[in-house]
Amino acid sequence: MTDLSLWAKAEQIAQVLRQQGAVAIDTDVLQPADFLLDLYGEDIRARAYVTSDPLRGDLMLRPDYTVPISRAFLDSGEKEARYSYVGTVFRRQESDLNRANEYIQVGYERFGDRNEPEAEADVFCSIREALDHPNLSVQTGDIQILTTAVQGLRTTPERRAALMRHIWRPRRFRSLLEKYAGLKPATNQGQARLSEEIPFIGLRQRQEVQARLDILQRETKTEPISKIELDLLKEITQLKDTYSNVLSVLRDFAVDLPHLTDAIDTIERRLDALSKRGINTDELIFEGSFGRTSMEYYDGFVFGFSLRTKMASLQVASGGRYNALLRQLGAVGNHGAVGGVIRPALLQQAKEEQE
């Protein structure tokens, strides 16, 4: 059922974003399925409606705005842009009938900055102003702390790459880490031999199998990741404290993981930028794992706004930096992207459940 008051509310929110200088933009509802599938993997097929026609093949009902808007920006050839949008996204539900399969999103996407903390502060504050609610609880984090820590590990490039690949899958990440730290025995030591008798079938070639056997053998001779580094990573993912406490902890960590220094500087500059926009940063909390499971391509600042009701805590808005997505979409050079999204229906629900 179309709820007219909800659309009115969404328009009103978008109006605030446009007043900040964002240009209104829209995208196609039907998006190329192959493209999104290649980008997100099989999980998107569980979350998005797929349809088709005999000419264009498989298409998906827009599961989010970030990807099509990012592509539109890259196609435009512009150096920078700020967009806002209002519209419906579609999410297939496989287990819970009570979760919406179609809902309005209002969003703000900002392209072209070079990791400027001012851009992050702008998106954070604009979304906050658009929400215009006195009881918002705020969550923040920075994926870059974890990724820089991983990139600074004293181990092989293969191991670092394997860990980076699973940053957004916390369980798999931990299990890999424990294996590399020697806490779990390696089950496969690459002892198998390729014999001529085994028929080779499929696209994966003999030399690919041999290359992996070589890697597995090298693995057995690789020094385990140190206990110190293992503990540091664990502590980073469990961080949850005020920024002043988190920063002092991170500075201690940087003694063993000097790579962290740049990421710490970034956080400090972001806090300055937020203060300048009138945010009381003493009240903000940093969470080491926030945003890790929400979107694979968030790779820096991440934030969420929630409202507590009698029933639950509803995340009414979220966002962050997604330079990695832009790179994956073929951006050349030093393009940055930050964005945030608001769900008016959840705002409404929070209001109803509070009364």
Add this chain to the structure above:
Amino acid sequence: MSLKLGIPSKGRLMEKTFEWFNNRGMAFRKIGSDREYAAEIGGINGVELVLLSASEIPRELAAGRIHLGITGTDLVHEKMVNWPSKIEALEELGFGYANLIIAVPTCWVDVDTLDDFDAVCAAFRKNHGFRLRIATKYHRLTREFLRDAGVADYQIVDSQGATEGTVKNQTAEAIADITTSGQTLKANHLKILKDGLILKSQATLFSLHRGSIDEADRPIYDEFLAKLDNPK
């Protein structure tokens, strides 16, 4: 008033089903010509048999067009989301055993477990420029299993039959399929991942919850249940 019981319409599964009910004092009998899909049940009044393809039974149960049905666990888990909220498993019948597994080419001597498989998925995508393809008709079960295992960089391609041949034909790199003895896998140069068991399946008698059956039919339902409790 009557209850509808859906049973597999063909082959060994149908014969074994007949035998199973016969042992519980309910003799099944095909009626009409050999080719006609019709049968009746003895030893109880008010139960009507509906002969269906095993793969359609979950859908018919979900729609409430039949009250009871015999089919494989694999089909119910794949086709009915939240199945325990709609139906319950009354009895496992002890036949129609099959395992849904993930298999890869035997020549992948570097791969024993899901851990290896995930690493191969990453390398394959890098080398070939697309996600490693898994052929299956069990899309949902496979996807959920691999998600829980944290396997990434794969894609599912649909295969409704002769799935074991897809690797050789280079339309997939791995498969997720039902196997009983493993002979077909072996003949197609495939091996099962050590931790690649997605689901153990067997023929099972499913039923709507008693509460969703018309009050008038509940005495028949209770009589039916009582008979199940007394096998020969």
